[in-house]
Amino acid sequence: MDPPLDTLAPPTPSPPAGDPATERGFFHTAWDFSFRMGIRYIKSSYKDDPFRTFLELCLIGFIIWYITKQKYNIGTNEITLSDKEIDELVDDWKPEPLVPDLTEFERETLEKAIMIEGPNGTKVRLASATNSKPLLNFASYNFLGFLDNPDIENHAHETLRKYGVGSCGPPGFYGTLDVHMELEKQVAAFIGHSTAILYSQAFAATLSVIPCFSKRGDIIVADEGVNLPIQQAIVLSRSKVYWYKHNDMADLERILKDVNKQLHGRGAKNVLPRKFIITEGLFQNTGDITPLKDLVELKHRY
Amino acid sequence: MGKGQRATQVYKSTEFIEHARDSDGLINGSSDPFKLAPSNSSSLLVDSEKALKANKLASASASVEPAPTTAAAATANYPSPQAERPSELESVPSFILVTTYLSFLMLIVFAHLRDFFGKLLHPEEYVQLREQNGYAPMVSDFESLWTRRLYGRIRDCFNRPITGVAGGHVNLLERVSHDANATFEFTGRVRNVLNLASYNYLGFAQSEGPCADKVEQAMRENGVTQASTRAEAGTTRLLAETEDMVARFVGTEASLIVSMGYATNALNIPALVSRGCLIISDELNHNSLVSGARLSGATIRVFKHNNMQSLEEQLRRSISQGQPRTHRPWKKILVVVEGLYSMEGEFCDLPAIVRLRRRYGFYLFVDEAHSIGALGKRGRGVCDHFNVDPHDVDVLMGTFTKSFGAAGGYIAGSKALINYLRLHSHSAVYAEAMSVPVLAQVSASMRMIMGEDREHALEGQQRLDQLAVNARYFARRLAEMGFMTLGDSGSPVVPLLLFSPAKIPAFSRECLKRKIAVVVVSYPATPIITGRVRFCISASHTREDLDYALENISEIGDLLMIKFHQGKTIETTQTTETKKLE
Numbered sequence: 001m002d003p004p005l006d007t008l009a010p011p012t013p014s015p016p017a018g019d020p021a022t023e024r025g026f027f028h029t030a031w032d033f034s035f036r037m038g039i040r041y042i043k044s045s046y047k048d049d050p051f052r053t054f055l056e057l058c059l060i061g062f063i064i065w066y067i068t069k070q071k072y073n074i075g076t077n078e079i080t081l082s083d084k085e086i087d088e089l090v091d092d093w094k095p096e097p098l099v100p101d102l103t104e105f106e107r108e109t110l111e112k113a114i115m116i117e118g119p120n121g122t123k124v125r126l127a128s129a130t131n132s133k134p135l136l137n138f139a140s141y142n143f144l145g146f147l148d149n150p151d152i153e154n155h156a157h158e159t160l161r162k163y164g165v166g167s168c169g170p171p172g173f174y175g176t177l178d179v180h181m182e183l184e185k186q187v188a189a190f191i192g193h194s195t196a197i198l199y200s201q202a203f204a205a206t207l208s209v210i211p212c213f214s215k216r217g218d219i220i221v222a223d224e225g226v227n228l229p230i231q232q233a234i235v236l237s238r239s240k241v242y243w244y245k246h247n248d249m250a251d252l253e254r255i256l257k258d259v260n261k262q263l264h265g266r267g268a269k270n271v272l273p274r275k276f277i278i279t280e281g282l283f284q285n286t287g288d289i290t291p292l293k294d295l296v297e298l299k300h301r302y
Numbered sequence: 303m304g305k306g307q308r309a310t311q312v313y314k315s316t317e318f319i320e321h322a323r324d325s326d327g328l329i330n331g332s333s334d335p336f337k338l339a340p341s342n343s344s345s346l347l348v349d350s351e352k353a354l355k356a357n358k359l360a361s362a363s364a365s366v367e368p369a370p371t372t373a374a375a376a377t378a379n380y381p382s383p384q385a386e387r388p389s390e391l392e393s394v395p396s397f398i399l400v401t402t403y404l405s406f407l408m409l410i411v412f413a414h415l416r417d418f419f420g421k422l423l424h425p426e427e428y429v430q431l432r433e434q435n436g437y438a439p440m441v442s443d444f445e446s447l448w449t450r451r452l453y454g455r456i457r458d459c460f461n462r463p464i465t466g467v468a469g470g471h472v473n474l475l476e477r478v479s480h481d482a483n484a485t486f487e488f489t490g491r492v493r494n495v496l497n498l499a500s501y502n503y504l505g506f507a508q509s510e511g512p513c514a515d516k517v518e519q520a521m522r523e524n525g526v527t528q529a530s531t532r533a534e535a536g537t538t539r540l541l542a543e544t545e546d547m548v549a550r551f552v553g554t555e556a557s558l559i560v561s562m563g564y565a566t567n568a569l570n571i572p573a574l575v576s577r578g579c580l581i582i583s584d585e586l587n588h589n590s591l592v593s594g595a596r597l598s599g600a601t602i603r604v605f606k607h608n609n610m611q612s613l614e615e616q617l618r619r620s621i622s623q624g625q626p627r628t629h630r631p632w633k634k635i636l637v638v639v640e641g642l643y644s645m646e647g648e649f650c651d652l653p654a655i656v657r658l659r660r661r662y663g664f665y666l667f668v669d670e671a672h673s674i675g676a677l678g679k680r681g682r683g684v685c686d687h688f689n690v691d692p693h694d695v696d697v698l699m700g701t702f703t704k705s706f707g708a709a710g711g712y713i714a715g716s717k718a719l720i721n722y723l724r725l726h727s728h729s730a731v732y733a734e735a736m737s738v739p740v741l742a743q744v745s746a747s748m749r750m751i752m753g754e755d756r757e758h759a760l761e762g763q764q765r766l767d768q769l770a771v772n773a774r775y776f777a778r779r780l781a782e783m784g785f786m787t788l789g790d791s792g793s794p795v796v797p798l799l800l801f802s803p804a805k806i807p808a809f810s811r812e813c814l815k816r817k818i819a820v821v822v823v824s825y826p827a828t829p830i831i832t833g834r835v836r837f838c839i840s841a842s843h844t845r846e847d848l849d850y851a852l853e854n855i856s857e858i859g860d861l862l863m864i865k866f867h868q869g870k871t872i873e874t875t876q877t878t879e880t881k882k883l884e
Contacts, residue, residue, distance in 0.1 A: 078623055086622040090662060093621050095634045098574060098665050098696055099722035106725050113724075116538045119525030127539050140530035147529055156526050156739065160517055164467040164509040165743040166707045168500035173821045175500075176463045178475060200709065201562035203569065203733045207593075213440065228732050236597055272438040 114139075121147045203229045210278070211237035218274040221255055223247065227284040234278070246286070249294045252277070256302040394786065394801070394866055402801045402831050409803060413451035448825075456807035457483040459822055465492060467509045470842035472497040472819060495814070496847055498837045499821040503676040503794045504765045505842030506707030506747045512758055513707070513746040520742030527737040532724075536735030544745045548712050551748050552674070552700070553682060553692035556720035558713045559744075560729040561736040563671060563701035564590040566711030569729040571667075572598035573722075574697070575636050578625065582616055582664070583638040584608070586646065591638055591669060600636075601626070607646075610654045613637070617662050635664040641673030641684035645828055645836065647789020647797050649673070652688045656695070665696040675705025676794045681751050681766045687792070708743040710736050769794055769841040772848060776839050779852050784868030785859060788834075796837045798864075805862050806833045812861065816854045 045053065081089070102110070117127035122145065123134040146152055159179070169175035180198055188196040199205035210233035214220055218239040222230065225246040234241050242259065244252040259275065277299060279290045421428050430440050458479060466473045474493045477486040500507065508514060520540065528536040541559065549557040560566040571594030575581060579600040583591060585607040595602050603620060606612040617635070624631050637659075639650040650668070659666050670683045678686025683700065685692045692698060697715050702708040713723060724730050749755045751762040773794045780787050786799045800806050803824065810822045824833040839848075859865045 079629070081622050086618050089622040090618065093631055093663065095632070095663055095665070098634065099719050101718070102721060102725070109725060110721060113537060114535065115542060116528075116535060118523065118538075120528050120530070120535065120538075121525065124535070137535065139535035140528065142529050147525060147527070153521065153526055156521060157518055160514060160521070160739060161509050162466065164469075164507050164514065164707060165517060165739055166507055166703055166709050168468040168502045168507045168703065168707065172460050173499055174462055174464050174468060174472065174474075174497070174819060176461055178463055178465045181463060201565050201733055203728065204562055204565045207565075207568065228728065232597060232728070236593070274438045274440065 119147070206230055206233045207236060210234065214239045214274060214276050218276070219259055220276045220278055221252065221259070222278040223280070223283075223290070225283050225286050225288070226278065226280055230278060230280070239276075246283075247288055247290060249291060249298065252295070253298055253302075256298060260302055394799075398801050398866065399831060402803070405803050406830065409452055410447075413447055416451065417447070452803075454483055456810075458486070459807050459810040462819070467507050468497060468500040468502060469505065469507050470497055470502075470840055470844075470847060471495065472500065474814075474819060493817065495817045495819045496843075496851060497819050498839070498843075498851060499819045500840070501672070501704035501838055502707065502840045502842065503672075503705045503769055503838070504681075504707075504747070504751070505769075505840050506705070506743075508707070512755065513743055513750065516746040517739045517742040520745075521739050524738045524742075526739070528735040530735060531732055532730050532735040538735075540738065540741055540745070541735060544741050545712075547745060547748055549714055551682065551752060552698055552714045553685065554698060554714040555717045556715070558720050558723050558727070558730060559710060559736055559741070560712065561710045561734050561740075563703055563709070563711040564593075565729055565733060566699060566701065566713060567591050567669065568593040568597060569733065570699070570713055570723060570727045571595055571636075571638075573727040574598075574665075574667075575600040575634055578632070579634040579636065580620055580632045581636050581638060582613065582620070584640065584643075584650070586643055587638060587640060588644075588669065588671070591640075595638070607643075608648060608651060610651055610658070613655070614658060614662075617658065617664065621662065635662075636667055637664050638667045638669070641668055641670035642677065642793060642795065644672050644795050645797060645823065645834070647787075647793040647795040647836075649677070649684060649687065649790050649793065652684055652690050652695075656690055659694065666694070667697040667699065668695050670698060670700040671711075672704055672795060674700035675751060676769060677792065679766075681705070681762070702740075702744050706744050706747040708740045708747070710740060710744070765841040769839065772841065772843055773839045775845075776837065776848055776852070779848075780855070781867075783852070783856050783859065784865035785855075786864075786866045794839045796839065797834045798837065799866075800833045800835055800862075800864055801831060803833060805864060806835075808862055809835050809858060809864075812858045813854070816858075818851055818854060 042053065045056065115127040117125050120137065120140055120142075122137055122142065124137040124140075125132060125134050140147075163177065163179070167175040167177060171180070184196045184198055187198075188194060199208065206229040210230070214237045216238040218237075220234055220237070220239045220241045222234060222241060222243055223246055224243045242255050244255050263272070277295065279295065281292075282289055417428075421431075425432075431446070432439055458477075463475045463477070464472050465475055471494055474495050476489045476491045476493055478489055479486050506513060524538065524540055528538065528541075530536045532541075545557050545559055548559065549555060558570075560569070567588070567590035571581075571591070575598050577599045579598075581595045581598070581600050581602045582605060583595060583602065585604055603616055605616045617637075620632065620635065623629060637655065639655065641652075642649055652668070655666060658664075668684065673687070674683040675681050677684055680686055682692075683698075684690075685695065685698070692714075693716075697713060697719065699711065699713050701711040703710070713720070746755075750758055751766065753759050753762050755762070770792060773792060773796070777787060777789065777791065777793075777796050780796065780798060788797045788799065789795065800809060800822070806822045806824050810820060813820045820835050820837065822833070822835045824830075828834060837851075
């Protein structure tokens with residue numbers, strides 16, 4: 001029969017808190033406990049394989065070293081400064097003038113710039129006081145002589161009376177007129193392609209189209225003598241660019257071969273980049289014409 | 303004059319003034335009543351005021367009065383754009399945001415599925431996306447997903463062709479699509495619709511009237527075009543006169559006219575800054591400014607939209623740290639902001655920026671593409687609106703497309719700046735000069751706004767007033783109806799938030815059914831969840847036009863459930879007291 005409850009030994013009274021002997025006892029037991037657990041773990045993981053224990057010790061050592069080593073912040077390289085120091089630096093800082101002063105040559109260029117009076121055409125009149133005879137105009141682009149054409153002027157007047165002057169909006173938002181669309185169709189038919197897009201300014205056209213298709217990671221092979229809009233567009237597109245000597249087809253072929261070799265060398269894992277050849281039909285700076293037939297043949301070959 | 307004397311006291315004591323003011327304290331003798339503002343303007347001093355107070359100049363003037371700076375004194379009449387503008391997304395029920403995200407998710411999932419099955423079943427339609435014969439795909443798969451699948455669904459809302467003049471009403475060419483917006487064909491009908499979409503703020507897009515007559519006369523005298531770049535044979539007397547007029551209009555010494563608005567930014571910023579300089583630009587700056595900054599090769603840093611604390615912090619950090627890695631001091635710092643942000647309808651905080659400029663010494667570039675001609679009592683743009691001296695802004699840029707009914711842009715500044723740009727900017731040396739009819743239109747409309755046209759002396763001011771009244775009325779009524787609008791009071795651009803991608807084309811098509819033409823914008827012009835419709839108010843809209851539009855917009859709003867603020871009390875910048883909305 002079970003002994004009645006009250007005959008069991010009374011529970012040992014818990015010692016009052018604050019007694020240093022018992023506190024040490026608590027930590028002592030905790031330390032004791034974990035020490036024993038550690039020994040038990042090592043014993044069980046040892047499994048008669050000293051190398052395994054050695055490896056585990058190395059790993060633990062590595063973790064401790066990594067956590068405690070000095071960390072470097074390479075990214076921003078910023079110095080922390082106090083507010084007062086920042087104020088001083090701000091007061092000290094003197095920027096360059098927004099635009100530098102003009103040199104002597106530049107000032108003369110400005111003064112000598114011609115101002116035209118009246119319409120532009122094959123013969124043009126300058127606005128200077130001394131010379132008011134009409135002069136032959138070899139300065140403006142008037143290849144087909146349309147500037148002197150009265151039909152075009154009349155048409156311009158009619159358009160003004162029908163459409164006003166501005167389109168009041170970009171083409172995306174009610175700025176596309178029916179005349180725009182007709183002109184696009186005519187330009188496409190004139191050149192021989194199916195569609196065309198219009199831009200307001202020639203410089204901006206190049207600047208928009210080239211970066212639209214050629215992006216970072218693509219390859220451009222361009223003629224050295226291309227004009228400034230193309231050069232700026234290539235900069236904006238951030239593609240890799242190779243220059244070939246002006247109108248030199250042998251040089252172009254060499255570069256195309258090199259580019260293809262590099263791409264094959266990289267392996268099939270990489271995405272094939274787009275490759276563009278950029279040149280001008282009639283060069284603005286030198287007046288040459290590009291050998292188009294040879295160029296197209298090279299394009300197909302490579 | 304008593305008022306003049308007190309103005310003299312305020313102005314002379316501070317050394318902020320760089321230009322001689324005559325004894326009445328007025329610049330150039332112009333008697334603008336807003337410059338003689340009361341001195342007890344308690345408003346609106348931004349935190350950067352502390353920096354100024356530490357400056358010994360400010361302490362000298364503190365002995366006269368608790369000296370507000372000239373800009374703060376004059377802005378007493380206009381609330382600062384920073385004051386309690388509620389954050390866009392705070393007051394939107396989260397239900398709307400969640401459904402917007404879900405809609406986009408669904409659209410993108412469907413887009414990917416359609417692409418996947420399409421490539422399997424109809425490979426010939428995806429020719430341009432795959433490699434063939436060693437040619438890489440012209441358009442990458444991922445980039446064009448948006449254009450093909452999402453934008454393609456709503457393509458009929460954009461690029462709508464018109465004919466005739468884009469004035470208060472416009473003639474739209476009707477078109478239908480039989481193959482899900484891939485191609486369009488014209489039915490041949492022309493519909494006359496109310497135009498809330500074109501940038502025609504002062505109503506100068508006209509084919510008859512005094513401006514058109516002047517254009518015709520100029521074309522007879524000067525031919526149709528210059529056919530040359532400006533540096534070679536493009537400078538004419540007409541161009542030189544128009545440049546002088548623009549400089550006078552804006553309030554600077556000289557100006558340079560460029561034939562295309564976008565190119566004005568893209569080609570002139572590289573002439574001002576280069577490698578070793580820093581450009582600090584607003585988050586939401588226009589693409590042309592970003593293009594110009596990238597072309598220049600300078601380092602670009604961004605500050606939060608219209609947040610002057612963010613700008614100041616960026617300035618302090620940049621100046622004290624110097625160039626990255628070498629810590630050399632920056633050669634120049636150019637801060638680029640816009641006068642009126644067209645997608646938000648907000649103004650920049652020009653007085654605060656000018657105060658920061660005096661403290662930190664950067665150069666300020668303000669792009670007034672939308673604000674020139676449309677803001678300010680005399681139409682001189684954002685400087686006029688805030689009563690800031692135009693000489694405090696280093697480079698003022700603007701376009702003629704919006705308020706003058708022409709095309710092209712200008713840069714205005716000091717004579718030295720413009721002379722330098724004439725020689726070194728790509729737009730002056732390599733790009734065509736502006737053509738004659740456009741120049742003549744600019745000249746004629748500007749003369750009318752300035753009131754220098756003798757026969758129509760009052761018409762310019764009438765148009766300005768009409769625009770201001772129209773804009774305020776429209777924005778106020780929309781807010782009263784419970785729509786969620788953005789923008790500051792007085793801005794002629796009023797955006798209205800739609801959020802969900804399905805409501806964006808729905809709004810546009812419903813409006814078209816009711817003979818109203820509107821512009822809807824979504825990603826990438828705006829953040830992806832805040833798709834919006836943007837109304838452009840014009841001086842050529844009559845009160846009946848606006849009421850008709852408001853009625854229909856209200857109906858559509860009920861249909862699409864976009865009246866997010868209905869039944870709530872909202873404190874807007876348009877109303878000075880809280881109004882209980884119905």
